[in-house]
Amino acid sequence: MTTTVPAPGTRTAEGAALQAVLLDMDGTLVDTEGFWWDVEVEVFAGLGHVLDDSWRHVVVGGPMTRSAGFLIEATGADITLPELSVLLNDGFEDRIGRHLPLMPGAARLLAELAVHEIPTALVSASHRRIIDRVLTSLGPQHFTFTVAGDEVPRTKPHPDPYLLATTRLGVDPVRCAVVEDTATGVAAAEAAGCHVVAVPSVAPIAPAHRRTVVSSLEQVDVTFLRSLMTEMH
Template sequence: MTSTVPAPMTSTAEGSTLQAVFLDMDGTLVDTEGLWWEAERDVFAALGHQLDESWRDVVVGGPMTRSAGFLIESTGADITLPELTVALNDSFEARITRGVPMMPGAAALLAELRAHAVPTALVSASHRRIIDRILESVGPHASFDLTVAGDEIARTKPHPDPYLHAAGSLGADPARCAVVEDTATGVASAEAAGCRVVAVPSVAPIAPAQGRVVVGSLEEVNLAFLRTLFTGMH
């Protein structure tokens, strides 16, 4: 795993109870959910199958094995899960070589967190090869203390393992970590880990809930906003 882990901490600057901030990648950090759907449509078109637009909500935000398995079962395509996983990653990677746009507000939020020495992690269900390529494309605007890939964790989203791993690696209490996610699968993972969640829905709507705030864009999120999630905690 390529990461730089700072020393464990008990709190961030100014005595806040916020200890770390974790961001999802596709649809949260970068505007790539549409590119994944294009990649899936093209791969299955080459196999002689057309994807139903309604399936997009099913495959978004989840682990590659779940999405690929669903599409094989739904279409009856003659391809194995390992073969499809490689084909989808290849198709998606070809698209991101042309550049990947960051989501509005993402660069500003990361810059503010760096300026205040708030530890950050990128936590994605995408594979390491895709994460590294996207971060290379985005450049220094997306700098994290830790990155967690879906193929490096035994159980990825919607299980809590990725966020528990991120918190543990940064020496943070999951209950003192804020997570920014764009899908129900990611939200479920973060909440199962005990984190506070800011949902920025990208493809399908997400309802507000206890310990969860829903916003329209990352442009509404800054350090002061994230600290309010922990107001009243002891």
């Protein structure tokens, strides 16, 4: 009996297909990276501390445990990590409850992915309570699966959340495109083996092998994402 399974490394039209698109949330789909910093500044002001603006690049894009832990250490604030996490999440929820701007091109891209029936996952370092609030604006129907930062033992920059998403979707990370806005998220996606589309929000990101940098989601569509799968080596 013959088999139609290609040998490893064989290039076929099916094998080169885009299997899934995995998207970051803050700063990628919703214009909220600035919200987090504003909340951090406000919370620490209430604790009697002024945050140095240069720290913004240190805390952007990572898990709350890392960013909050860094700010506690940097300021010497008398607060525990769990206490600070509650204050930050409360402040962020309050802000997105009042106003949640989508990034240019985000709604159009999600709608296009749905029309083409491409499996799509939301992979964020934000906590589940925040993701569920944001999903009411993004539309939960646009995502086959969502991953929150407090649902994995190690979140970004580790590959775990992206590997969890690809496992749940039953896809090969190499055949997935990830859209991210920070170096932390890019590192996580690349460690998982995905091709990354970087749309820098706060700090510059340089192009690299299997990493394409664009200035806006408005430059990203299904044709563009599918074309990335030809860059296998």
